[in-house]
Amino acid sequence: MSTKGEYDCIVIGAGVQGSFTAYQLAKQNRKTLLLEQFVLPHTRGSSHGQTRIIRKAYEQDFYVHMMEECYELWTQLEREAGVKLYRQTGLLVMGPEKSQSYQTVKNTLQRNKVPMVVLTRDNFSQHIPHVNLVEGDGAVVDINAGVLYADRVLKTVQGQFQKLGGIIRDQEKVMDIKPGPVVTVSTSAGVYRAKSVVITAGPWTNRLLAHAGLQLPLQVVKINVCYWKEKVPGSYDVKRRFPCFILTEGEESKEHIYGLPSNEYPGLVKICLHTGSETDPDQRDRQTDRSDIDILQRYVARCLPGLSPEPAVVESCMYTLTPDHHFVLDCHPTYSNIVIGAGFSGHGFKFGPIIGKLLCELSLGQVPSYDLSPFRVQRFQAKTKSSL
Ligand SMILES: Cc1cc2nc3c(=O)[nH]c(=O)nc-3n(C[C@H](O)[C@H](O)[C@H](O)COP(=O)(O)OP(=O)(O)OC[C@H]3O[C@@H](n4cnc5c(N)ncnc54)[C@H](O)[C@@H]3O)c2cc1C
Incomplete structure (x- = not known):
């Protein structure tokens, strides 16, 4: 198949995390392609349905700190798009x-x-x-906790991404990823190349990571x-x-x-x-x-x-x-231009805007805005080594 396009970044998976990552990249004027295996919207992953809880009530300080900024980003998106996405209920x-x-x-x-x-x-x-x-x-x-209108969130963030010039191709399943300084991504419909790739494939993450020689304990x-x-x-x-x-x-x-x-x-x-x-x-x-x-x-x-x-x-x-129920937000240990956002362990929706920002930073090789040590791939390897 001939190459169909060259991009700064390709994001694989148009759930909440991939959609916010693509939107952040487009905001940074990066030519971005968002690929989704199913016709959008769909109910086959983790981001569908009408509602999710947003809260700061967590055991760990690092989640509370991330939520401080995240609430602001939700409000910004509501303003920018003129859509109500959050309702305070406590x-x-x-x-x-x-x-x-x-x-x-x-x-x-x-x-x-x-x-x-x-x-x-x-x-x-x-x-x-x-x-x-x-x-x-x-x-x-x-x-200040409440409800996020999940389906509306996805529609809004994908719409904002497109308004910024971002391209979404749904019903286009990624079949292969070839790592390298420029990554080649083959789908059911064509071949694309990009300086970086972000994998936000939810439950299918390990299937995609297999192409890059990595498996996570998901x-x-x-x-x-x-x-x-x-x-x-x-x-x-x-x-x-x-x-x-x-x-x-x-x-x-x-x-x-x-x-x-x-x-x-x-x-x-x-x-x-x-x-x-x-x-x-x-x-x-x-x-x-x-x-x-x-x-x-x-x-x-x-x-x-x-x-x-x-x-x-x-x-x-x-x-x-994930085994510790914390996310994976990191670069591939061998290929730094392949970024992974995965293992959201049933509590990732509320963090969508901040996760999009962090994955965008990682894919642009920038220093991330938060300490990502709780979310590193290496923590799993360290555990394996110490249990040997
Ligand atoms: C019942 C339920 C309740 C929840 N409640 C809350 C809550 O109250 N608060 C909260 O914060 N979080 C909550 N969550 C968690 C939150 O919804 C998830 O953490 C979040 O939706 C994960 O998003 P994601 O983008 O990682 O995955 P997904 O939404 O699954 O997106 C991954 C996408 O990748 C696509 N994909 C996979 N493989 C390929 C491929 N080869 N090619 C192209 N595309 C591909 C998939 O089709 C999918 O669209 C809840 C989750 C569930 C299931």
């Missing part, structure tokens, strides 16, 4: 008062002076009706995205200021359970378990494990008495997990 964090995870989140919020409110057992139900706070659990609210899991029906319509509604929530751990599971107020589907509240069962991304729906739904049913019955304890709608999505 995020209620609940968990056993004495547990390490709950205490760490609470302390990190306090240490970083994030606007927050600690709820006591006495005033809890006055602020948060229709939720039973478990005996021994504490509760804090991250006030695990792809299917998430059952469950929607639960309100017994009295409106009781958990975003308009009535019901917040997003996270249960750091509980009787039902050591894993987070999280929820968003009814919003995208009136009368239905989205509640999921923050884990799932391993899957092949090309055969996602052959994974039919529902043990997460059993856990959620028990939790809903016990703590959310205003919801029917059977999911009314179940959709599917995928997480790409």
